[in-house]
Amino acid sequence: MKIQNMPKVLFDVGSTYFKVYEEGQISHYFRDFTIPIYQDLKNKCHKTIESHTPEEIWICSSANGGLSTLIIGSSHSFSLKYTVNTAFNSGINIIDTMLYSDIDTANPPIEKIDVVIITGGIDGVKDIFDSRLFEYLKKVTYNHIVYAGSKDNIEYLSNHIENLVILDNILDNRLKINEKALKQYLTDLYQKDIMAREDIKPLYQITANQIYPTPYIVNLSLPYISESLDVADPFIVIDIGGATTDIHYSTDLINDNITGEGGYDRLVFKKLGVYKSRESLIFTAKRNEYVYELLNYLGVTEDIFDSNSKEAVKFLMQLAIFLVLYKVSRHHGEYIELKLDILNSVVLTGGISKVLSEEDAVIIVKFFYKKLLNFHNTPDIVIDRNYEIWTYGMKHLHKKDKT
Amino acid sequence: MRVVTGVVGNDVHVVANRLIEISLKERGFDVYNLGVNTYLEEFLDALIETDAELLLISSLNGEAEGWCRNLKALKSKYNFRSNPLFVIGGNLGVGEMDPDALIPKFKAYGFDLVYHQKDLNESLDEVEEVLKQRIEV
Numbered sequence: 244m245k246i247q248n249m250p251k252v253l254f255d256v257g258s259t260y261f262k263v264y265e266e267g268q269i270s271h272y273f274r275d276f277t278i279p280i281y282q283d284l285k286n287k288c289h290k291t292i293e294s295h296t297p298e299e300i301w302i303c304s305s306a307n308g309g310l311s312t313l314i315i316g317s318s319h320s321f322s323l324k325y326t327v328n329t330a331f332n333s334g335i336n337i338i339d340t341m342l343y344s345d346i347d348t349a350n351p352p353i354e355k356i357d358v359v360i361i362t363g364g365i366d367g368v369k370d371i372f373d374s375r376l377f378e379y380l381k382k383v384t385y386n387h388i389v390y391a392g393s394k395d396n397i398e399y400l401s402n403h404i405e406n407l408v409i410l411d412n413i414l415d416n417r418l419k420i421n422e423k424a425l426k427q428y429l430t431d432l433y434q435k436d437i438m439a440r441e442d443i444k445p446l447y448q449i450t451a452n453q454i455y456p457t458p459y460i461v462n463l464s465l466p467y468i469s470e471s472l473d474v475a476d477p478f479i480v481i482d483i484g485g486a487t488t489d490i491h492y493s494t495d496l497i498n499d500n501i502t503g504e505g506g507y508d509r510l511v512f513k514k515l516g517v518y519k520s521r522e523s524l525i526f527t528a529k530r531n532e533y534v535y536e537l538l539n540y541l542g543v544t545e546d547i548f549d550s551n552s553k554e555a556v557k558f559l560m561q562l563a564i565f566l567v568l569y570k571v572s573r574h575h576g577e578y579i580e581l582k583l584d585i586l587n588s589v590v591l592t593g594g595i596s597k598v599l600s601e602e603d604a605v606i607i608v609k610f611f612y613k614k615l616l617n618f619h620n621t622p623d624i625v626i627d628r629n630y631e632i633w634t635y636g637m638k639h640l641h642k643k644d645k646t
Numbered sequence: 647m648r649v650v651t652g653v654v655g656n657d658v659h660v661v662a663n664r665l666i667e668i669s670l671k672e673r674g675f676d677v678y679n680l681g682v683n684t685y686l687e688e689f690l691d692a693l694i695e696t697d698a699e700l701l702l703i704s705s706l707n708g709e710a711e712g713w714c715r716n717l718k719a720l721k722s723k724y725n726f727r728s729n730p731l732f733v734i735g736g737n738l739g740v741g742e743m744d745p746d747a748l749i750p751k752f753k754a755y756g757f758d759l760v761y762h763q764k765d766l767n768e769s770l771d772e773v774e775e776v777l778k779q780r781i782e783v
């Protein structure tokens with residue numbers, strides 16, 4: 244094990260702005276889109292960069308927009324669920340799934356997929372896949388393909404799928420999750436992807452360390468949150484961004500057989516952002532059975548959907564909070580169901596922390612709890628005003644084994 | 647031989663589940679215990695992932711009927727490679743009911759063997775016997 248240098252400067256390079264942490268202070272800068280990221284960073288932070296060695300500088304980034312995956316698995320409750328969970332926790336944003344038994348009727352994704360993941364069966368289980376898989380894969384365009392299922396199918400699959408990468412089975416021999424190898428593979432892939440991006444590559448001139456996916460870092464940060472913010476377990480973190488909304492939650496909130504290594508999981512709602520995916524956020528909201536009551540409750544009319552005012556942005560953020568809670572509640576079967584009745588804190592981060600007041604946030608959470616859950620007590624709302632949650636994980640990175 | 651077991655539905659009675667796991671292990675089974683509060687889909691998914699030859703469901707709180715009524719329809723969506731034996735036991739009825747009517751009812755839902763308030767060890771002896779016969783066939 245090699246202990247890395249203590250990080251002194253941290254950068255989070257996002258798609259719309261970047262943040263810098265130095266000596267306990269966090270600064271934010273909007274990206275100047277007319278020049279490359281590296282140039283932008285140097286212009287704005289040259290003093291910081293010049294006064295530190297590349298070993299002291301650590302960077303995380305979501306500027307590549309994340310990777311896309313297609314996951315093929317043999318059951319919803321185990322191989323697919325564990326793999327989707329691991330992929331989200333590794334910072335993957337776009338996930339398509341296919342249950343293997345649906346292969347005869349499934350439509351292959353049209354877009355090019357960064358990585359296809361095939362999984363299924365505990366070790367010892369054979370003959371899960373057949374030639375239909377290879378026919379199907381011919382219709383998918385992808386960059387990488389990995390197998391994380393039963394050992395007993397490796398030979399068969401390797402003989403038929405070119406460049407198949409073999410990883411440890413995601414299912415252990417007790418049917419529990421074994422996510423380590425896949426998580427490592429996906430975070431490495433993300434890093435390679437970032438490194439290959441023309442605009443990110445030059446960042447390796449200022450850091451000697453791996454550039455990590457931001458969502459992965461946020462996930463690492465969660466165990467340390469209560470050291471700095473007034474947060475009580477179990478909690479969720481809602482990260483409302485321009486394109487996607489992420490939710491990170493304590494695994495205590497699920498009635499489930501998954502117990503990963505961190506105790507926190509991540510889920511991405513790729514169509515619930517307030518800027519880039521504003522249209523789909525509104526579309527989802529309009530179809531929600533509670534929307535009119537909600538508008539009424541907030542004292543706004545339907546016209547707000549078409550407005551670009553400050554008021555409207557605030558409203559969209561409230562809407563995103565509501566829809567996220569709705570989608571993880573028992574009202575919605577499609578996603579994971581969180582035990583919101585035992586939730587103690589809701590932490591809000593992302594662009595939202597600059598726009599929404601405590602009051603705006605409390606109002607919407609109250610509506611949700613009263614109206615949908617018939618609860619009079621609501622969890623505490625904590626807003627990450629400094630937008631600093633990501634730094635907690637970054638500060639602990641250097642302690643991780645580096646092999 | 648592999649067996650998937652657990653307690654179906656929203657049922658928290660865990661004592662029998664632990665005892666069943668221990669008994670099955672002593673009998674030499676490779677046990678996949680999904681624990682309490684397990685949905686029917688999860689049991690069937692576990693059969694797919696493990697190729698277990700036996701599914702042994704418990705229900706103690708009286709909700710078995712509600713949770714298992716759709717077993718047949720659900721089974722038809724799966725393609726089990728191991729042709730598993732479906733067994734259910736525990737407290738399968740509630741209130742005033744005819745215990746004798748429970749067995750045909752649960753068999754009609756799609757279970758091969760049904761044990762309502764029966765001794766665990768005697769029942770498991772019988773289950774093993776049936777499994778043996780299946781293999782011989």
Ligand code: B12
Nearest residue numbers: 657658659660661662704707708734735736737740766769
């Ligand atoms: C302890 C207990 C609880 C505890 C459970 C604690 C825990 N986490 O385990 C608590 C207080 C939480 C509880 C709650 C409830 N309980 Co309760 N509980 C009991 C009690 C007193 C003992 C259960 C026990 O552990 N027995 C010891 C084990 C070893 O025996 P067993 O469970 O019967 O299992 C044996 C056999 O059934 C058999 N077996 C079990 N599964 C299988 C499967 C197969 C394939 C085979 C062959 C055999 C088999 O093998 C086991 C070993 O011999 C029983 C009454 C009783 N004396 O049995 C009621 C009882 C089970 N509970 C009952 C009820 C109604 C409830 C509640 C609905 C009450 C309520 N209104 O809230 C809730 C349900 C909560 C829920 N969501 O599940 C009823 C069920 C009635 C029915 N089925 O007709 C019972 C029978 C009490 C009664 N007479 O009314 N309960």
